[in-house]
Amino acid sequence: MAETRRVQCCIAGGGPAGMMLGLLLARSGVSVLVLEKHADFFRDFRGDTIHPSTLELMSELGVLETFLRQPHQELTELAAQIGGTTVPIADFSRLRTRCKFIALMPQWDFLNFIASEASQYLTFSLRMETQVTELLRERGEISGVRATTSTGPLEVHADLTVGADGRHSTVRERARLAIRELGAPFDVLWFRLSRGPEDPPQSLGRAEAGRLMIMLDRRDYWQCAFLIKKNAFNAMRERGLTAFREQIAATAPFLASRLDEIARWDDIKLLTVRVDRLDRWYRAGLLCIGDAAHAMSPIGGVGINLAIQDAVAASNLLSRPLLQGALTTDHLARVQRRREWPTRLTQYGQVAIQNRVIEPFLGQSAPTTATPWVFRLLKRFPALRRVPARVIGIGIRPEHVAAVRAH
Numbered sequence: 001m002a003e004t005r006r007v008q009c010c011i012a013g014g015g016p017a018g019m020m021l022g023l024l025l026a027r028s029g030v031s032v033l034v035l036e037k038h039a040d041f042f043r044d045f046r047g048d049t050i051h052p053s054t055l056e057l058m059s060e061l062g063v064l065e066t067f068l069r070q071p072h073q074e075l076t077e078l079a080a081q082i083g084g085t086t087v088p089i090a091d092f093s094r095l096r097t098r099c100k101f102i103a104l105m106p107q108w109d110f111l112n113f114i115a116s117e118a119s120q121y122l123t124f125s126l127r128m129e130t131q132v133t134e135l136l137r138e139r140g141e142i143s144g145v146r147a148t149t150s151t152g153p154l155e156v157h158a159d160l161t162v163g164a165d166g167r168h169s170t171v172r173e174r175a176r177l178a179i180r181e182l183g184a185p186f187d188v189l190w191f192r193l194s195r196g197p198e199d200p201p202q203s204l205g206r207a208e209a210g211r212l213m214i215m216l217d218r219r220d221y222w223q224c225a226f227l228i229k230k231n232a233f234n235a236m237r238e239r240g241l242t243a244f245r246e247q248i249a250a251t252a253p254f255l256a257s258r259l260d261e262i263a264r265w266d267d268i269k270l271l272t273v274r275v276d277r278l279d280r281w282y283r284a285g286l287l288c289i290g291d292a293a294h295a296m297s298p299i300g301g302v303g304i305n306l307a308i309q310d311a312v313a314a315s316n317l318l319s320r321p322l323l324q325g326a327l328t329t330d331h332l333a334r335v336q337r338r339r340e341w342p343t344r345l346t347q348y349g350q351v352a353i354q355n356r357v358i359e360p361f362l363g364q365s366a367p368t369t370a371t372p373w374v375f376r377l378l379k380r381f382p383a384l385r386r387v388p389a390r391v392i393g394i395g396i397r398p399e400h401v402a403a404v405r406a407h
Contacts, residue, residue, distance in 0.1 A: 002153035010158035017290030017307035018164030024315035026124035037131035049301035055099035080205035091385035142285035169292035210364040282332035297350040312399035342396040
């Protein structure tokens with residue numbers, strides 16, 4: 001016999017969007033249950049960039065000082081090495097925010113922090129190792145979920161079900177929400193290499209002769225993302241691991257002495273990049289946010305922050321009707337209307353960079369001798385770096401945490 005729960009909001013997915021929404025709703029007094037299919041938050045394939053917009057939210061919640069005690073690095077400038085030239089791209093030091101930097105923090109640390117803060121509210125619950133399998137329906141509306149747990153089946157009845165379960169969302173699929181594919185011309189190979197004491201102090205994007213690599217500093221190792229043409233992984237495997245190591249060494253020569261740490265193909269994970277969004281983010285009783293509503297390109301590392309902005313907007317707009325038992329589809333539509341155009345504009349920018357910069361560059365075979373004109377402008381005129389800093393660090397239509405009303 002299935003265990004049964006009743007809450008005002010059930011959230012499928014314990015990523016940034018789901019955990020932040022759970023925290024904010026519980027803070028407002030809404031009874032909320034977050035269901036996460038994994039046993040913990042420890043997974044490599046997640047963004048590590050906590051942007052100034054998210055740090056501003058931490059300040060509004062009154063937890064910024066505690067948050068910044070977590071191990072992290074602070075990136076005040078984003079730069080890329082193109083051929084032999086280091087090009088500054090974004091200068092966060094001039095942003096009008098409390099934190100004028102990107103915090104590089106493993107996402108599992110971020111999620112554990114949010115879970116700890118949310119657990120202080122009696123109306124918040126988190127169930128790990130709980131995977132949503134079906135949606136419950138009542139009188140034509142979504143009325144909750146059916147899930148499997150480590151101890152047996154679970155049924156959760158809720159006034160609102162939120163799909164925050166990522167780009168392969170079960171909730172989205174079961175709700176039969178139509179997806180608009182925007183495409184991506186590249187995939188990413190994800191691997192780690194140890195970090196040496198003489199290595200560069202900050203993460204850099206590196207570009208050379210058709211090769212692009214991003215490196216995230218995780219204190220004792222580099223988390224590396226190597227970009228390849230779409231569907232090119234099988235051909236790369238056929239050329240052999242030695243050939244792949246040679247490409248890394250040519251892109252980042254200081255890593256050459258430790259490439260034997262990539263001992264087999266199992267040490268490399270393929271991340272299939274996709275950019276898409278739902279035409280409609282909701283049905284009666286259900287809302288999708290974050291990657292479940294709009295999968296983003298890794299360009300700019302803005303996906304996690306866009307997902308968190310969705311969560312803030314959803315909490316601001318839905319807390320009161322949930323508490324009053326008066327939630328309607330119009331309330332859900334307001335969330336989409338508020339967040340859709342920032343999503344669209346961000347995706348349009350990402351697709352333009354993919355198609356006009358990354359795809360042509362990945363097709364190059366000769367060494368890079370010229371820096372693209374836009375990067376030359378950024379290097380020559382430092383004030384221009386405020387523009388990408390604003391787009392990456394703050395985004396379009398940043399959200400703010402609403403004050404909690406007395407109940």
